[in-house]
Amino acid sequence: MPKTNKRIGVFDSGFGGLTVLRALLTHIPQAHYTFLGDTARLPYGSKSRRTIAKFAAESAQFLVNEQGAQYLVIACNTASALALDAIQEAVPVPVLGVIQPGAQAARAASRTGDVLVIATDATVRSHAYAAACQALGLHALEKACPLLVPLVEEGWTGDSPRHSVTEQVIRIYLDELLKDAAAAHLHPDTLVLGCTHYPLLRPLIEQIVPVGMKVIDSAEATAAQAVHLFDTKDMGAPGLPVLETWEDCPADVHCFATDSVEKFERLGSRFLGCPTGKVELVDLGG
Numbered sequence: 001m002p003k004t005n006k007r008i009g010v011f012d013s014g015f016g017g018l019t020v021l022r023a024l025l026t027h028i029p030q031a032h033y034t035f036l037g038d039t040a041r042l043p044y045g046s047k048s049r050r051t052i053a054k055f056a057a058e059s060a061q062f063l064v065n066e067q068g069a070q071y072l073v074i075a076c077n078t079a080s081a082l083a084l085d086a087i088q089e090a091v092p093v094p095v096l097g098v099i100q101p102g103a104q105a106a107r108a109a110s111r112t113g114d115v116l117v118i119a120t121d122a123t124v125r126s127h128a129y130a131a132a133c134q135a136l137g138l139h140a141l142e143k144a145c146p147l148l149v150p151l152v153e154e155g156w157t158g159d160s161p162r163h164s165v166t167e168q169v170i171r172i173y174l175d176e177l178l179k180d181a182a183a184a185h186l187h188p189d190t191l192v193l194g195c196t197h198y199p200l201l202r203p204l205i206e207q208i209v210p211v212g213m214k215v216i217d218s219a220e221a222t223a224a225q226a227v228h229l230f231d232t233k234d235m236g237a238p239g240l241p242v243l244e245t246w247e248d249c250p251a252d253v254h255c256f257a258t259d260s261v262e263k264f265e266r267l268g269s270r271f272l273g274c275p276t277g278k279v280e281l282v283d284l285g286g
Helices: 019-027 049-066 077-082 084-090 099-109 121-126 129-134 149-151 163-183 198-208 217-230 261-272
Strands: 007-012 032-037 071-074 114-119 139-144 190-193 216-217 253-257
Touching: 007 019, 007 049, 019 032, 019 217, 019 261, 049 071, 049 077, 049 084, 071 084, 071 198, 071 217, 077 084, 077 099, 077 121, 077 129, 099 129, 099 190, 099 217, 114 121, 114 129, 114 163, 114 253, 121 129, 121 139, 129 139, 139 163, 149 163, 149 198, 163 198, 190 198, 190 217, 198 216, 216 217, 253 261
Parallel strands: 007 032, 007 071, 032 253, 114 139, 114 190, 190 216
Antiparallel strands: none
């Protein structure tokens, strides 16, 4: 299929946001994509709101002003929670974060109105998912799961011989969260994956959650909402299969990182579903 001239920029503080890019590629396959991982300045979660806003705005301006992005997806929960307004003020293009789409997908899925959210400590401390869910009439109970990101980055997922360790960690976190929900007299029927690393754990998580509980992948929800928010009428139809090999990956996906490009290329393929190709180093300063 021929490409269009539509350009979508995708930004994360690291490379976990490649799961969002992967979902975007299946929903809007004909666009041109530029991905930026601000790996020199992660983790954003340990920074102040002011610093996060500064870093995120600089990354957004790079994608828009230097790479010509016409639409911007913030594939970073921390930046979506703490810097979305700053990003929208910094660039003159439509901006979509990952939190609101996740909350809206939970609203569509939940019958009880009670939902669970697992995320990093920084995202949970921001209470961004709880606020987004509350605005939609949901009650969200959040839990930080700090061990899951390093386990994913080590490759201890469902296709690893060591995935049983990760499975046990997930069981502990979910058991604690469900006990907290019961103590609060909640009846959750939906679980939101509030971190861009977690889609790689979705098969394990779906085996562990109670029967009937729906699992919401915020990366997938964001891509689905992008179809409606962005002008996609000439970007191709959704429904393409998940990417499997580099030959299946679009040639016009260009990745940048602010540090550790070798690590980005090595680990990024797990998140994108195919090799990232040559990652270019860029200096944003600060």
